[in-house]
Amino acid sequence: MNLPPALSSLPDAASESEIGKIVEAWLRAELPPEWVRAVDANDPVALFALRENDELSTSWFRKLGSTGLSTAAWPVAYGGLGLPRARAQMIGRSLAKYGAGPPLKYFTGLNHAGPTVLDCGDDEQRARFLPPLARGDEIWCQLFSEPGAGSDLAGVATRARRDGCDWIITGQKVWTSYARQSDYAILLARSDPDKPKHQGLTFFIVDMRLPGIEIRPIKQITGMAEFNQVFLDDVVVPDALRVGEVDNGWRVATSTMLSERSGLGNQPGETADVAAKLLARVAADPEAEPAVLDQAVTLRLREIALNLVMARVAHDARAGTPGPEGAIGKVCRSELSQAVSELGVASAGVGGLDWRPRDMGSPAAGLLATRAATVAGGSSEMQRNIIGERVLGLPKDPGVDPRAPWRDLRRS
């Protein structure tokens, strides 16, 4: 990695706060001037507009990615800086402060595919895929969920059949972000339907430009179509792009999901204090009902407690990988965002009902947009199972037989 001179002292920095200073000085010098101005003026609207400018934010990320700052915990050979986790997180916080982190279209690649290939891929796969991912040259998506396999991800029905040195893959995936823009996907498929469901899965890297792949957008209740359905019809994938052993894909997918949980529940700098904003709005309204004000304060108190507990979880987990306690953040943050959005509509009265498809920012739009939070990335029910079973050690739901062959399981 050729670090620019301004960053050359980074690997030897004495402390995390020194890291922050070095990174921020570099950001101020390298970000477009209007970007720095928006940050200094604390103008989230202007900053949002800059980040939404695909050309600008992509060219920014190419510059950032080539330094390894956004993949600082990755080995130097694969486009990272080889830094310990806590120091990489410090860099992440500095980037977030300037809204300078990777654009959303790189999220799956950097947070799901990259860590998975690093953890479970072979050296050839790491050398081929990680450096372009770190540089922002390639975009990735995730082909996990299916119409019949949401919470029960290990129940996926997409079939992978061995054919000499290749695999033939057929099935239907859903909830895929950025499918159309993606160069590659990580995919979980059923390689042996006669084994118990967790034991007959294999994990692949798939070239999204291959014949047999069809992408259809899904319109959401917000009026936007951020997700897609992806249909695979006899797509030919070379065995060299299999990640991990045949029929051992669940272990690989678990590695992906561990990085997903930490990514969604505990994104440094991304946790906007929604209850604080609502409280400020309601408190400024002289006609606000006392009961509404009371509810707004109650929600804000919950938000403060959540921020504190997440800071403690992050502090405790600094050395190791994120634990199942991260599920607290996912459950509370998503449900809080919904409660805040509901009170937002209730407190604004009939005048707060203005809504158009693809609308953002209004109380009514917030109501609709927050619905996905308790479903996507592991539903609240599944998060509570994680807390109940992995944190508290309670037994699993009765009636679920993990040893039955997948073929014999009833599906809807």
Place this chain on the structure above:
Amino acid sequence: MTARSAPMGCRGAEARRVETGPMNIAFAAPDPEVAEISEATGSMLTRLGGLEIARGLLDSDDKAARSADAALLEFGLLDLAACQDPAQPASLHHLAAVLGALGTQVLAARYIPGLVQAHLATALGLEAPAAWTGAVAFWDSPCTDLAWARNARSLVVHVTGDAAKVEGLAPTVVGDLSDGVVFIPTHVDGDDLLLMSPLRATGIAVRNRPSLSPTLQISDLAFQGAACRVAARGEAARMALRSAHRLALCAVASAQAQAAGAAAQMATTYARERFQFGLPIGSFQAIKHRCADMYIEAQLARSMADGAAADAGNPDAPHAAKAFCGDAYRVVTTKAVQIHGGIGITWEHAAHLYLRDAHATATLLGGGAAHRRILAERAAASALKAA
């Protein structure tokens, strides 16, 4: 008085009776005629397309809705809302039954403004409208006192005899304002006035607002020297508006209660049919208990709305029903969308029609907090009187 003078902790029969005194709704046995009306409306709406009517409106296609408008006119729904005697609170039972059926198809909000307007017109001795257009400008007010006051604050009115000139903005008026009449409660020189004007009159500009719920139409009405007529003043105006307000609150609550039941049923059916981990998701207690909670909430709401519609003359009942049913409907739709998982947040699925309707109707005529405050103030006043 008896309760106050009784020793603390007294649980005697007399004390209990007085404890329930300030706020209560009487139970009325179900009326078979009401059930019949509800069933007839339900099957008519199914024939007309059911949820597809609201779905069409969401996708800017009002063909099915126009057919429903015509069918409901022919059904005589507007006549049901007509006021027989403004001194007596209207008999709401039959009307509430129809609105419940409309609620299950997320349609009530489309028709309530017309019904309220018809009620007000007949209460004032005017001819009832023959179409669904027109409105009354008080939809953000939890009580009629506030309705007079709010409009008075935003409008400048000059009255000469029975004629009035109006300037200013009446925001967030609910209904189809493309035609018909608008009634405006306002307050001039110490007198409550009910003004009226054809919506197509010169000096009135309608600005439609985009709405969260496809069946709830919201507009701002701008008056630029509009010539209105004083339809009523003083006690006559107050009595008519109070009666219309009561009808509106009970109508919204009935629709919310039945809609909550329909949303709960939709999600429960899904929990029975959707398999994960080799089992129907409803076999997991996390989901099963959510379904049970939705059912409980919808049952409570239904009884509250029925009770309020039947308990004529109880001034607390409309506020109680509006506060309770609005909250219940919102709670149920949050759960119902969640139980549907990913499919519940897709545009194609109907779950979000209920979610939109729940939050939109909850804000009408004041939110739950406003109505609970009114009830609390009344309870305090009656306690003061008792002391």
